[in-house]
Amino acid sequence: xxxxxxxxxxxxxxxxxxxxxxxxxxxxxxxxxxxxxxxxxxxxxxxxxxxxxxxxxxxxxxxxxxxxxxxxxxxxxxxxxxxxxxxxxxxxxxxxxxxxxxxxxxxxxxxxxxxxxxxxxxxxxxxxxxxxxxxxxxxxxxxxxxxxxxxxxxxxxxxxxxxxxxxxxxxxxxxxxxxxxxxxxxxxxxxxxxxxxxxxxxxxxxxxxxxxxxxxxxxxxxxxxxxxxxxxxxxxxxxxxxxxxxxxxxxxxxxxxxxxxxxxxxxxxxxxxxxxxxxxxxxxxxxxxxxxxxxxxxxxx
Amino acid sequence: xxxxxxxxxxxxxxxxxxxxxxxxxxxxxxxxxxxxxxxxxxxxxxxxxxxxxxxxxxxxxxxxxxxxxxxxxxxxxxxxxxxxxxxxxxxxxxxxxxxxxxxxxxxxxxxxxxxxxxxxxxxxxxxxxxxxxxxxxxxxxxxxxxxxxxxxxxxxxxxxxxxxxxxxxxxxxxxxxxxxxxxxxxxxxxxxxxxxxxxxxxxxxxxxxxxxxxxxxxxxxxxxxxxxxxxxxxxxxxxxxxxxxxxxxxxxxxxxxxxxxxxxxxxxxxxxxxxxxxxxxxxxxxxxxxxxxxxxxxxxxxxxxxxxxxxxxxxxxxxxxxxxxxxxxxxxxxxxxxxxxxxxxxxxxxxxxxxxxxxxxxxxxxxxxxxxxxxxxxxxxxxxxxxxxxxxxxxxxxxxxxxxxxxxxxxxxxxxxxxxxxxxxxxxxxxxxxxxxxxxxxxxxxxxxxxxxxxxxxxxxxxxxxxxxxxxxxxxxxxxxxxxxxxxxxx
Numbered sequence: 060x061x062x063x064x065x066x067x068x069x070x071x072x073x074x075x076x077x078x079x080x081x082x083x084x085x086x087x088x089x090x091x092x093x094x095x096x097x098x099x100x101x102x103x104x105x106x107x108x109x110x111x112x113x114x115x116x117x118x119x120x121x122x123x124x125x126x127x128x129x130x131x132x133x134x135x136x137x138x139x140x141x142x143x144x145x146x147x148x149x150x151x152x153x154x155x156x157x158x159x160x161x162x163x164x165x166x167x168x169x170x171x172x173x174x175x176x177x178x179x180x181x182x183x184x185x186x187x188x189x190x191x192x193x194x195x196x197x198x199x200x201x202x203x204x205x206x207x208x209x210x211x212x213x214x215x216x217x218x219x220x221x222x223x224x225x226x227x228x229x230x231x232x233x234x235x236x237x238x239x240x241x242x243x244x245x246x247x248x249x250x251x252x253x254x255x256x257x258x259x260x261x262x263x264x265x266x267x268x269x270x271x272x273x274x275x276x277x278x279x280x281x282x283x284x285x286x287x288x289x290x291x292x293x294x295x296x297x298x299x300x301x302x303x304x305x306x307x308x309x310x311x312x313x314x315x316x317x318x319x320x321x322x323x324x325x326x327x328x329x330x331x332x333x334x335x336x337x338x339x340x341x342x343x344x345x346x347x348x349x350x351x352x353x354x355x356x357x358x359x360x
Numbered sequence: 361x362x363x364x365x366x367x368x369x370x371x372x373x374x375x376x377x378x379x380x381x382x383x384x385x386x387x388x389x390x391x392x393x394x395x396x397x398x399x400x401x402x403x404x405x406x407x408x409x410x411x412x413x414x415x416x417x418x419x420x421x422x423x424x425x426x427x428x429x430x431x432x433x434x435x436x437x438x439x440x441x442x443x444x445x446x447x448x449x450x451x452x453x454x455x456x457x458x459x460x461x462x463x464x465x466x467x468x469x470x471x472x473x474x475x476x477x478x479x480x481x482x483x484x485x486x487x488x489x490x491x492x493x494x495x496x497x498x499x500x501x502x503x504x505x506x507x508x509x510x511x512x513x514x515x516x517x518x519x520x521x522x523x524x525x526x527x528x529x530x531x532x533x534x535x536x537x538x539x540x541x542x543x544x545x546x547x548x549x550x551x552x553x554x555x556x557x558x559x560x561x562x563x564x565x566x567x568x569x570x571x572x573x574x575x576x577x578x579x580x581x582x583x584x585x586x587x588x589x590x591x592x593x594x595x596x597x598x599x600x601x602x603x604x605x606x607x608x609x610x611x612x613x614x615x616x617x618x619x620x621x622x623x624x625x626x627x628x629x630x631x632x633x634x635x636x637x638x639x640x641x642x643x644x645x646x647x648x649x650x651x652x653x654x655x656x657x658x659x660x661x662x663x664x665x666x667x668x669x670x671x672x673x674x675x676x677x678x679x680x681x682x683x684x685x686x687x688x689x690x691x692x693x694x695x696x697x698x699x700x701x702x703x704x705x706x707x708x709x710x711x712x713x714x715x716x717x718x719x720x721x722x723x724x725x726x727x728x729x730x731x732x733x734x735x736x737x738x739x740x741x742x743x744x745x746x747x748x749x750x751x752x753x754x755x756x757x758x759x760x761x762x763x764x765x766x767x768x769x770x771x772x773x774x775x776x777x778x779x780x781x782x783x784x785x786x787x788x789x790x791x792x793x794x795x796x797x798x799x800x801x802x803x804x805x806x807x808x809x810x811x812x813x814x815x816x817x818x819x820x821x822x823x824x825x826x827x828x829x830x831x832x833x834x835x836x837x838x839x840x841x842x843x844x845x846x847x848x849x850x851x
Contacts, residue, residue, distance in 0.1 A: 082600050096557055102650065102660035103557075127659055143557040145594040271650070271660075274555050274596055275784050276565075277642035278624040283633055288626065293786070307633045310737035314635045318661035325656055 060140040064117060069199040072124040073167055074133045075109070081116030083108070083146050089174035090152030090265065090297055093118065094273040096143035097131050104128050105270045105292070107171040108147060118144075121170035121199070127322040148273045149296045154178045157238035157261070158185065162208065163226050163251060165191040165243020169200050171265060172242040177207035184238070185209050189229045191243065195220035227254050236260055241300065245309050252300035262300035266291045268308060269315070283307050379451050383426050391493035392421040396714075403687045403718035406569045406653060410474070413503040415453075422450040425495050428487050433497060436485030438834030439472075439538070441465045443482055443497055450500060459508035460515030462501060467541030467584065468534065468833065470509060470576045473502025475567060476830045477708045509576070514583050520547035525847040528553065528612040530597045530787065533561020534829045535618035535820030537581070538836030539843070540589045546844045550588070551612075553595040558649060561620055562829070565649040566641070568681050570688065571711075574648075598786035603794070607815060614843045617802060617811070617818040618836060621826045622784025626777055627673065631731030636663055636739040640674065640682040640778035647685050666690030669771050671742050673697050673728055674778030675705035677828075680712065682776045683720050694720050695770055699727040699747050699760045723770070725749070727762065731775055741769045781826050791816075801825060808842035809835060817843055 065077040083093060092107040111118040124133040135141075152175040160179050164172040169190055180186040188208040192198040193216045205211050212229045213221025222229070227250045230239070239262040241251040248264040255262040268280040268291045275293035282291050283304035289295065379386075395411040396402070402409050413421065425447040433443040441462055449458035462469045478484070478498035486494035508514055525548045529536045532554040544550045558564050560577040585591065595601060597619070606612050624639035626632050643662065646652040650660035670691040672683040675698035687694045696715065698705060701724050705712065716722070723744070730743040746766035749758040783800040795803040795812035802818040804811050809819045819835030821827055 082595065086600060100651075100654075100658040102658075143594050145555065145557070145596060146599065148596065148599055271642060271645055272556060272565075274599075274786065275623045277645050278626070278639040279642040281626075281633065288628075288632070290623070293623075293784075304633075307737070310635060311633065314663070315661045318655060318664075322656050322659060322661070 060142065061144040062140045063135055063137055064115075066136045066139075069121065069170075071196045072133065073197075073199055074122050074124070075170075076120045076122065076132075076135070077117050078120060078141060078144060079116060080118050080144050080146075081113075083144065084111040084113045084116050084118050087111040087118060087147040088151035089154065089178040091147035091149050092273070092296065093120070093144050093146030094148065094270065095120075095132075095141055097128055097135075098142055101131075101142065102128055103143075103271055103273070105148070105267075105273055107265070107296075108174070109170045110174055118146075121167055123167045126319050127326045130323070130326060145273065148292060150294070152178060152240070152297055153263070154182050156183050159187070159236050160184045160238040160240070161187045161189060161230060161233060161236050163189045163191070163230065163239065163241040163243065163247075164200075164204070165226060165241075165247040166193075166197065167199065168241075168243030168247075168265075169198075169204065172240060173200060173204060173207070175240055176204065179238075179240075180207055180209070187233065187236075188212070189214060189226045190221075191215075191226035191247065192220075193217065225250070227251060230254050239263070239300075240265075240297075245305055245312070248300060248303075249305040252303065252305070256301055259301075263297050264300040264303060265296045266298060266303065266308060267296070268311060282311075379423055379425070379427065379448070381423055386424050386426060387488055387492055389420065389424045391424065391496055392417045392499070394496070394499050399714075399717040399719075402570065403684075404690070406688055408573055409570050409714055410499075410502075412506055413499055415455075418450055418455075418500060418503045419453075421496050421500055422447045424488070426487060432485040432487055433482040433495075436481045436483075437465075438481065438830050439466050439837050441482070441501070446504065447495070447497070447500060450504060455504050455507040456511065456513055456515060458504040460517075462504065463515055463517060465837075466833070467538050468580050469501055470505035471534070471563060471572060471580060472830055472833065473498055473500075473505050474572050474576075475828075477828055479709050481830065509579055514586075516583060516587055517545055519545050519588060522549070523547040523847065525549065525613045526551070526611060527843060527847075528606045528610070528615045529618060530603075530615065531555075531561055531618040531620055531820070531822075532559040532581070532591065533563065533618060533620045533820065533832060535620070535832035535836040535839075536561065536616065537584060538833040539616050539618065539819070539840045540836075541584055541587065542837055542840030543843060544584070544587050544589050546840070548844070548847060549590075551590040551592060553597055553601075554591065554593045555596040555619075556649065557593050559591055559593065565645045566678065566681070567829075568644065568648055568685050568688075570684070571681065596786065598790040603787060603791045603813070603816060613847055614815045614817065616809075616836075616839050616843060617787055617816065617822060618820045618832070618839075619784060619787060619822045620832070621781040621821040623782050624777070625779045625782055627728060627779055629728060629730050631733055631739065632777070634731050634733040634739040634775075635737050636773055637731055637775045637777070638663075640672070640678045640776050641781070643682055643776045644678070644685065647689070653685075653689060662689070663774055664689070665774055667692050668773040669693040669695070670774045670776065671695045671697055671728075671770055671772040672776045672778060673742075674780075675700065675707060676778060676780075676826075677707050677711055679776075679778035680707045680715050682778055684711075684715055684718060686774065686776065687718055687720065691774075695723050695772070696720050697723045697726045697728060697742065697744060697770070699725065700757070701725055701749065704749075704757060725760065727760065728775075729767070732769065739772060739775050741771045742775055743767060743769050781821075783822065783825075787822075799825070807838075808845075809839040810842060810846075815846065817846075 285302035652662035670686040747760035820832035
């Protein structure tokens with residue numbers, strides 16, 4: 060069992076957990092993820108680690124309630140526990156002195172991009188953050204991002220906060236960019252790749268393909284990178300955006316859409332009448348967000 | 361005669377019932393058949409196929425053993441189970457004694473009794489097999505192990521006094537468990553690290569419920585726990601902790617790497633990224649470990665095979681497990697596609713027989729060249745060519761050659777590729793001074809299983825490439841002997 064020491068709401072249907080996992084806390088580096096199982100009949104889902112505290116022996120995860128498992132998780136609080144947490148898995152982010160770096164976070168992708176943004180700046184890079192959200196209530200971790208970057212731009216689809224527009228609108232305005240890291244919904248990452256392709260700016264994305272074991276054993280997370288099959292769990296999760304076949308990624312992420320919907324509908328029906336309204340509302344909003352949460356077998360917008 | 365039939369170390373029996381039948385007459389006794397669940401029924405459920413011997417069947421079968429002075433069956437067993445001794449105890453009716461006798465050499469008898477390829481090992485080397493059907497050693501082993509489990513009186517061997525030495529075992533599959541059992545008996549402290557959330561490795565993620573019920577694995581693991589073995593799940597050695605940290609900060613005196621088969625190999629044909637195309641590892645892990653056959657009662661889904669056509673590619677036990685699993689998930693047609701002939705299939709004879717009885721359609725000498733899909737990215741069929749066998753290749757097996765103009769399509773909504781595995785690099789890449797082979801398997805001395813790194817041993821599929829449960833268990837025993845010797849020297 061992995062105890063939850065703290066749980067706090069970061070935004071609509073987005074929860075941050077501090078979880079006791081001393082072995083993982085000691086080893087975690089930016090860009091790595093864990094696989095979590097919530098209960099005895101639960102599925103295994105990957106979640107990227109936002110940060111860790113080796114002294115306290117804890118890791119921090121940010122979870123958006125979208126499918127059944129993440130909705131179950133969002134019901135948990137301090138004093139509860141996760142049944143299984145394994146990691147840190149995947150290769151750490153590549154952190155070098157690139158120069159002017161742009162780190163783009165879409166939705167909960169911001170939580171995943173945050174540790175790498177910090178690592179890039181610690182390494183001596185100039186780091187510009189672009190945070191994207193559909194609307195103001197869905198923007199998370201802005202202050203934490205400001206604390207570890209040199210400049211921050213916020214883009215909302217509806218203009219309710221920051222500038223109205225897409226993260227790619229802002230990216231196009233920036234000059235002399237040496238390196239881009241984009242983490243968020245697949246359509247966003249694909250759009251970023253197209254913006255930087257003509258100038259051949261090194262661009263890295265973190266892929267949220269469906270995983271089971273997370274150790275290379277099942278091959279379910281395979282992605283097509285420059286016509287070669289790679290396993291996101293052991294070869295990634297970060298890849299050169301210009302080599303990624305995003306079409307296949309989106310296709311494969313939709314593989315269990317029918318089952319995910321069934322599981323979610325049953326979950327909602329199982330909620331007590333008193334909380335049904337609330338649970339359903341939160342789940343609906345989660346569904347409308349375009350992904351962003353890493354992997355989760357059930358988060359495909 | 362009597363001397364040959366009375367083994368040493370017999371259990372405490374009041375009135376022994378020796379095998380008084382002459383050797384000549386024993387040879388005339390027919391091999392007893394394993395009772396099986398009806399093929400039509402079992403092909404649609406996950407209940408175990410083989411139902412096991414009852415005491416009468418077991419005795420009738422045990423009486424066929426000649427109790428040879430030089431038992432070749434024991435020689436044929438990778439862990440050297442004293443076959444004639446335990447068979448003699450069955451004749452005497454001392455089933456618990458028989459189980460304890462097996463346990464001296466094999467810590468997982470209920471498992472090996474079910475999954476060993478006996479025809480290539482003990483039974484293949486059985487003396488009478490030259491003339492008649494061999495003694496059904498596997499069925500007898502299973503009988504006494506199940507009897508022992510049912511009574512709850514598991515003969516836990518006594519451990520030697522504590523040596524104060526600590527051994528870390530990486531992986532809780534057959535190699536790791538058998539090494540753990542031997543090392544704990546020799547007085548060492550043993551801790552097994554497992555990457556998944558459940559213990560048993562391939563026994564829980566790979567081998568299906570209908571061939572090896574998970575309860576049996578759990579009980580065998582519990583026996584080891586009661587013997588004093590410690591287990592820690594959710595630890596990926598190489599990621600969560602490294603080999604050097606285990607030997608350093610964590611203070612282990614020796615380490616056994618038994619991480620098993622690794623990354624699934626695909627065919628590298630066009631279309632393998634289509635939805636509905638699985639590796640056998642993924643398909644079986646979803647169904648076995650995650651129990652996706654019970655979705656939506658459990659949360660992990662697997663693509664719904666009900667009423668669909670399923671193609672499984674491969675000829676090994678994994679392919680058999682996958683294709684038979686697809687039937688149980690409701691497949692309308694379940695095809696086994698293999699590029700060589702049935703004779704060349706590496707699968708156990710019993711699995712092939714069971715698969716046929718259950719209605720699997722064998723498409724031998726057939727090789728997939730492309731997966732075909734629809735506009736939404738879902739697989740709809742497999743384009744195949746027919747093959748013929750040519751001259752033997754480097755591995756001594758006749759090479760399959762494509763027959764020109766034989767292209768055809770087998771319709772399928774699910775395609776499962778069981779084309780073997782390659783080495784998982786996680787430990788190797790995090791342990792720079794560990795020597796590996798060209799294919800990145802870990803190099804280990806064939807006799808001691810010692811690696812290039814002091815105090816580190818390796819065995820099972822991570823050394824040999826994909827093999828069988830019992831060979832991995834044999835490696836575990838071998839490693840345990842060598843680790844014990846190493847710990848008793850000055851290290």
